[in-house]
Amino acid sequence: MCGIIGYLGDKNASKILIDGLKKLEYRGYDSAGIAVVANDGIKCLKSKGRVADLEKKLLEDPIEGSFGIGHTRWATHGIPSEINAHPHLDCKKQIAVVHNGIIENYNSLKDLLIKEGHKFVSETDTEVISHLIEKFYAGNLEEATIKALKLVEGTFGLAIISKFERKIVAARRGSPLVVGIGDSEKIIASDVVPILSHTKKVVYLKDNEMAIITDKDFRIESLDGKEVEKKVEEIKWDVGQIEKKGFKYFMLKEIFEQPEAIANTLRGRVKDGKIKLTVDFDANSIKRITILACGTSWHSALIGKYFIEKISGIPTEVDYASEFRYRDPIIRKDDLAVVISQSGETADTLAALREAKKFGAKTLGIINVVGSTIAREVDSGIYLHAGPEIGVASTKAFTCQITALLLLALSLAEKRGLRIEQDVVDELLSAPQKIKKILGSLEDIKKMAEKFKDSRDFLYLGRGLNFPVALEGALKLKEISYIHAEGYPAAEMKHGPIALIDENMPVLFIVPKDNTYEKIISNMEEVKARGGKIIAVVSEDDKKISKLTENIIKVPPCHQYLTPLINVIPLQLLAYYVADLKGINVDKPRNLAKSVTVE
Numbered sequence: 271m272c273g274i275i276g277y278l279g280d281k282n283a284s285k286i287l288i289d290g291l292k293k294l295e296y297r298g299y300d301s302a303g304i305a306v307v308a309n310d311g312i313k314c315l316k317s318k319g320r321v322a323d324l325e326k327k328l329l330e331d332p333i334e335g336s337f338g339i340g341h342t343r344w345a346t347h348g349i350p351s352e353i354n355a356h357p358h359l360d361c362k363k364q365i366a367v368v369h370n371g372i373i374e375n376y377n378s379l380k381d382l383l384i385k386e387g388h389k390f391v392s393e394t395d396t397e398v399i400s401h402l403i404e405k406f407y408a409g410n411l412e413e414a415t416i417k418a419l420k421l422v423e424g425t426f427g428l429a430i431i432s433k434f435e436r437k438i439v440a441a442r443r444g445s446p447l448v449v450g451i452g453d454s455e456k457i458i459a460s461d462v463v464p465i466l467s468h469t470k471k472v473v474y475l476k477d478n479e480m481a482i483i484t485d486k487d488f489r490i491e492s493l494d495g496k497e498v499e500k501k502v503e504e505i506k507w508d509v510g511q512i513e514k515k516g517f518k519y520f521m522l523k524e525i526f527e528q529p530e531a532i533a534n535t536l537r538g539r540v541k542d543g544k545i546k547l548t549v550d551f552d553a554n555s556i557k558r559i560t561i562l563a564c565g566t567s568w569h570s571a572l573i574g575k576y577f578i579e580k581i582s583g584i585p586t587e588v589d590y591a592s593e594f595r596y597r598d599p600i601i602r603k604d605d606l607a608v609v610i611s612q613s614g615e616t617a618d619t620l621a622a623l624r625e626a627k628k629f630g631a632k633t634l635g636i637i638n639v640v641g642s643t644i645a646r647e648v649d650s651g652i653y654l655h656a657g658p659e660i661g662v663a664s665t666k667a668f669t670c671q672i673t674a675l676l677l678l679a680l681s682l683a684e685k686r687g688l689r690i691e692q693d694v695v696d697e698l699l700s701a702p703q704k705i706k707k708i709l710g711s712l713e714d715i716k717k718m719a720e721k722f723k724d725s726r727d728f729l730y731l732g733r734g735l736n737f738p739v740a741l742e743g744a745l746k747l748k749e750i751s752y753i754h755a756e757g758y759p760a761a762e763m764k765h766g767p768i769a770l771i772d773e774n775m776p777v778l779f780i781v782p783k784d785n786t787y788e789k790i791i792s793n794m795e796e797v798k799a800r801g802g803k804i805i806a807v808v809s810e811d812d813k814k815i816s817k818l819t820e821n822i823i824k825v826p827p828c829h830q831y832l833t834p835l836i837n838v839i840p841l842q843l844l845a846y847y848v849a850d851l852k853g854i855n856v857d858k859p860r861n862l863a864k865s866v867t868v869e
C-alpha cells in the first residue's frame with residue numbers, strides 16, 4: 271500500500287525523492303518522509319498529510335546529499351502522524367529504514383529489543399527493523415539486514431541506508447520492488463512509475479531477494495546471501511502516459527482513455543473474425559473455472575462468469591480472493607484458476623493464486639501491470655495493455671478486463687469446437703467507437719451529478735450482466751464521493767432494500783434492451799409508486815422509459831454482451847462529477863490506496 275523510493279547518484283537526492291513520492295502517492299498518502307545521508311550524518315524529514323506538506327518543509331529546511339530513501343504511508347500500525355511516518359531510525363540515528371508490508375511478530379521483537387536497551391519512538395511495526403539492523407550492524411549493511419530479516423515474520427518491501435556506507439540495500443518478501451538502472455544513478459521504488467523519468471532499464475526483485483546498490487554497480491542476492499543472476503528489462507510505457515495531459519484528475523483522463531485502452535486490449539487478438547489468444551493449457555481438459563479477484567476486478571469477474579458459462583459452457587465460480595483461501599476451497603488439477611488484478615500486486619489475490627497453485631490447478635492471469643508479481647507467478651496470462659492506471663478508482667482497467675474476459679470466453683468456445691456468434695466479435699471491435707460517442711456528450715450526466723450530489727444514499731439496480739455493473743457504479747460513487755451507495759440485482763429490491771425507498775432515495779436503474787427489460791420496468795414502477803427518484807441508463811432507441819422518469823442517460827444500442835462495457839461509462843462519469851462538485855480530491859480519496867499490498 272505504501273510507496274517506497276530510494277536514490278543513489280550524482281544529483282540532489284531530496285528533490286528526486288520528493289518527485290518520486292508524488293508519483294507514488296496513489297499507493298498511500300497519510301504521511302510521508304525522506305532520509306538523506308548528508309555530510310554530518312542522516313538527515314530525516316517527515317510530515318503528516320500529503321507529500322506537498324513534506325515538500326514545503328524541505329523548502330524551509332533543505333537537505334544536501336546524493337543518496338537517500340523516501341516513503342509515502344498508508345497506516346497499518348499506529349495512527350497517521352509525523353512520529354509514525356517513515357523513515358524509521360535506530361537509536362543512534364545511523365540507520366534509516368522505509369517499509370511496505372506488515373511485520374507480524376513485531377510485538378515480541380520489540381519486547382526483546384527493549385530488554386536489550388533499544389528505545390522506540392513510534393507505534394509502528396517497522397521500527398523493529400531499524401533496531402534489529404542496528405543490533406547486527408558490524409560495518410556491512412547487507413549482512414546486518416540478512417541477520418535481521420531472519421528474525422522477522424510477515425511481509426516487507428524495504429529500502430535501507432546507513433551513514434557509514436554509500437549504498438542502498440533493498441529487500442523484498444511480499445511487497446514489490448523494482449531497481450532502475452540509469453547511467454550515473456540508480457533508483458529503487460515500489461513500482462516503475464517514479465523510475466520512468468530517469469531510466470527505462472529495470473530489474474524486478476522477487477520474493478526473498480535483496481538488491482545492493484552502489485555507485486559502481488548493483489547486485490542481487492537471495493536473503494540467505496547467495497548471488498542471483500538477473501536480467502535487465504526494458505519498460506515499454508513512456509513518461510507521457512503517466513501525466514495528466516490537461517485533465518483535472520487522472521481518473522477523468524483514464525475514463526477518456528477507455529476507447530484507446532480497449533482497442534489495445536483487442537489489438538492482435540481478433541483476426542478475420544477469429545480469436546487469437548495464446549494460453550498455456552488445453553481448453554478441452556478444463557472441467558471448471560474459478561475466478562479470483564478483489565474490488566472492481568471482482569466485479570469484472572462476475573461478468574466473466576456470465577460470459578464463460580454462456581459462451582463456452584464451462585462451469586465457473588467467482589470468489590473474493592480474500593475469502594478463498596480461508597474457506598478450504600475444493601480445487602482440482604483439471605480446474606483453471608483465473609486471477610484478475612489491475613496492479614498485479616494485490617496481496618489477497620496473490621495469496622489466492624498461490625493457494626490455487628498448491629492444489630495443482632492451472633492458472634491464468636488477467637493483469638494490467640507488466641512484470642508485476644501476479645503476472646510473473648501465473649502459468650499464462652492476458653495483459654490488458656490499458657497503460658498505467660493512476661487514479662485510485664479503477665476505470666479503464668475494468669472495461670479492459672471485461673474485454674479480455676469476453677475474448678477468453680470466445681477463445682475457450684473456439685478451442686472446444688463450439689460455434690461462436692460472429693456478431694459478438696464484430697460488436698466487440700466497435701465498442702471503442704460507441705464509448706467515444708458517450709464521452710462526446712456529457713451534459714445529461716453532469717446535470718444528474720448537480721441534481722443528486724447532496725443525496726445521502728444511492729441505490730444502483732441492474733439485472734443479469736448488468737448486476738455487476740450496478741455493483742461497480744455503487745463502488746465508484748462511494749469510494750470517491752463518500753455517498754453511501756449499494757448495488758443490487760433489481761429483482762432483489764423487493765426482498766429488503768425496497769424498505770429504504772422514499773422521496774430522498776435516488777435509484778439508478780440500468781435498463782438494457784435484453785430479456786430482462788420488461789421485468790426491470792416493473793421494478794421501476796415499484797420504486798415510482800413509493801416516491802423514489804429514478805435515474806435510468808437506457809439505450810438511445812428506447813421509447814418507454816421516458817414515461818417513468820425525466821432523469822435519463824442515453825447510451826448507444828449494442829449487443830447484450832457489450833452492455834456492461836457501455837453502461838458503466840456513465841456511472842464512472844456520474845461518480846466523478848459528483849465527487850468533483852463536492853470538492854473531493856478524486857484521485858486521492860480518503861483512506862484508500864491504489865495498490866492494496868497487505869492482506
Ligand code: M6R
Pocket residue numbers: 564565566567610611612613614615616619662663664665749862864865866
Ligand atoms: O489491482 P487490483 O485490480 O488487484 O485491485 C483490486 C481492488 O483493490 C481495486 O479494484 C479497488 O477496489 C479499486 N479502488 C476500485 O476502484
